[in-house]
Amino acid sequence: MSQNLLGESVDAVVRTIFDDDPGELFVVNPSGETIGELVDVANAYEGEVPSIRLLGDERTLKDVTDDFLVASTAATLVEDDALELRTVDCNARSSMLVTADRTVALVKVGRLVGGITTDDAEFAETAYDAVADDWEDSEPFTLRTPxxxxxxxTLDAKLGTDVKADFQAILASMENARGDGDGLDGVTVSLLAAAKNRELFYDISKWGEDVGVASKATFSRTKTKxxxxGLIDTEKVPIDIGRPRLRLKLADDRLEDAPPAELANAAQSVLS
Known part of the structure; x- marks a missing residue:
């Protein structure tokens, strides 16, 4: 049974598999880093993406989907029927990528991840059947991120092009956007973009709840935090009927004209 190195990074390995147009790809027991890279490659791939069936450890999936960037990109793939997530006890399985005619073991050495593949037809068939059985015994994993x-x-439609542009730029400047205190989550990024453009808190929180980013209560707690x-401030805006609404603004006027990356760095340094 001959073996060869398919690639020296998850990105390279996944692209090579995609280029072979397999139709279906099982991703078994991936690490959080592998999931993030897989999602990025699938999202950016210009050709036909296979039907990706990801079988992961529940704790790993929960941890990696705390990252707003990973979760929201994965959710797009799920909506496009390109990705399905399920959980299973992965202790008995190595980390590998499996198609009908190829099995690739992902081996991490230091900072490198190599894809060791075999061309043995009998082995590939056995691995595929075993993973397909695992899939049938697995449980669906539902993403809560839109x-x-x-x-x-929806951000463009409800709050305008400038808010959407700043939201995207802040995300693009960050390696992650986590909801566990290790970075900026989707709610924080939304509020910073809204404050930079002096939008009403009511409008951004209603948008966030409607689209599924978070509840109004979560937006309110994050705003207070x-x-x-000292990152944002508010000012009251009278309305015809009812209590005045709050307009968001950046607490430091110097950040109003700052690049989004600088705003993100300022926020991360305060929140860390």
């Missing part, structure tokens, strides 16, 4: 395409479209940390 698709990034829908986030962008950002106020307490």
């Amino acid at each position: 698709a990034i395409d829908r986030v962008r479209q 950002l106020e307490d940390l």
Whole structure:
């Protein structure tokens, strides 16, 4: 049974498999880093993406989908029927990529991840059948984050092009956008983009709840936290009927004209 090195990174390995147009790809017991790279490659791939069936450890999937960037991009793939996520006890399985005629073991050495593949037909068939059985015994994993395409479209429609552009630029300047305190989550990024453009808190929180980013209560708690940390401020705006609404603004006027990356760095340094 001959073996060869398919690639020296998850990105390279996945692209090579996609280029072979397999139709279906099982991703078994991936690490969080592998999931993130897989989602990025599938999202950017210009050809036909196979039907990706990801079988992962539940804890790993929960951890990696705390990252707003990964989760929202994965949600777009799910909506496009290009990705399905399920959980299973992965202790008995190595980390590997499996198609009907190829099995690739992902081997991590230091910072490198190599894809060791075999061309043995009998082995590939056995591996495929075993993983297909695991898939049948697995449980669906549901993403709670909305698709990034829908986030962008609705943000543009509800709050305008400038808010959407700043939202995207802040995300693009970050390696992750986590909801566990290790970075900026989707709610924080939304509020910063809204404050930079002096939007009403009511409008951004209603948008966020409607599209599924988070509840109004979560937006309110995050707003208060950002106020307490001196990142954003509010001013009352009278309305014809009812209580005045709050207009968001950046607490430091110097950040109003700052590049989004600088705003993101300022926020991350305060929140860390």
